[in-house]
């Protein structure tokens with residue numbers, strides 16, 4: 300483990316980047332605004348380790364924001380990509396690999412009978428919402444505060460003053476009329492959902508079955524079954540946004556882990572094996588409404604392209620052949636959460652470490668996390684110190700108190716133990 304050095308090159312590149320790109324980045328959190336300093340620029344990565352242009356090496360828990368589950372540059376994924384790449388990178392016509400990937404996804408994810416590939420999670424959730432609206436003839440949608448479903452207008456909405464009535468845009472540029480079709484409920488609070496559904500105008504409840512975009516907030520045992528029941532009672536469709544949890548918290552996603560089957564599912568990240576792809580699917584009668592089978596329009600020039608199908612197939616086939624990996628994630632994840640939880644107790648400061656399988660959240664300065672109300676109270680300053688202390692010692696966490704971090708198979712070779720030592724020390728020094 301090489302400790303971070305001066306980071307001269309990264310700093311210079313970041314200065315150049317800010318001249319020509321908003322914030323110097325192609326996705327906001329990469330700018331390190333929440334933790335201070337400037338981001339390291341990546342040169343290459345292998346397994347659990349990431350190398351920067353400064354020559355520093357980090358144990359990586361960003362894992363491409365959860366898109367990677369085996370490790371960086373996994374030999375099987377690299378070989379699959381090498382095999383297809385010389386044969387052409389996009390045709391805009393059907394390929395065999397698309398069928399193979401679709402069959403595999405349908406066989407692994409309980410709710411998915413028919414599936415469509417798209418290019419990003421944002422596209423997957425926006426497409427699913429269109430189907431739900433078409434199928435129900437209703438226009439309202441319920442989301443949960445603290446959940447993220449990509450950046451389409453309907454989901455860039457926060458709770459308005461009258462909770463469970465009208466949402467307000469959480470970004471300029473989102474038309475108030477669009478935002479007012481989105482109702483915002485509280486995670487793990489079924490009463491707030493019942494309020495939103497009462498007038499039977501809601502097309503869909505969209506939820507991250509394990510919240511992963513406010514750190515990792517697991518569902519209470521009755522939450523997902525309760526959503527299923529409430530949706531059935533009100534003629535509303537239940538949509539799981541499994542862009543993060545799909546193939547992550549179980550081979551069949553959160554719906555397999557918790558035994559609750561949604562009507563429609565959005566997938567992304569792991570499904571494309573680190574290539575830029577995503578998918579959505581669900582009940583056949585709903586998915587058959589999508590063009591050209593039905594009238595709901597959705598299309599994609601690069602959708603299901605050979606790079607995505609190759610990386611996705613290599614990854615999902617490996618996962619399907621090694622289902623024990625999920626048990627190993629559960630055990631290792633429990634070990635990390637217990638260990639860091641014990642460190643927090645020893646320090647005598649409040650804090651919670653959550654995990655579902657190999658997906659984590661660390662919430663410093665609070666006692667319990669069940670919804671955004673709890674999560675938003677975390678000690679951001681402390682997180683910043685903790686993050687920087689870990690980084691200086693060679694461990695890269697997501698640069699925000701509100702992001703989940705992830706295990707990859709490549710961590711499980713002893714790398715995780717070295718990282719745990721670092722995280723323990725980082726917690727100790729940052730608590731002061």
Ligand SMILES: *Cc1c(COP(=O)(O)O)cnc(C)c1O
Nearest residue numbers: 419420421447448449540542543
């Ligand atoms: C990452 C993520 C998205 C957005 O996916 P993109 O590929 O970044 O557009 C949507 N929903 C959830 C739950 C995510 O974690």
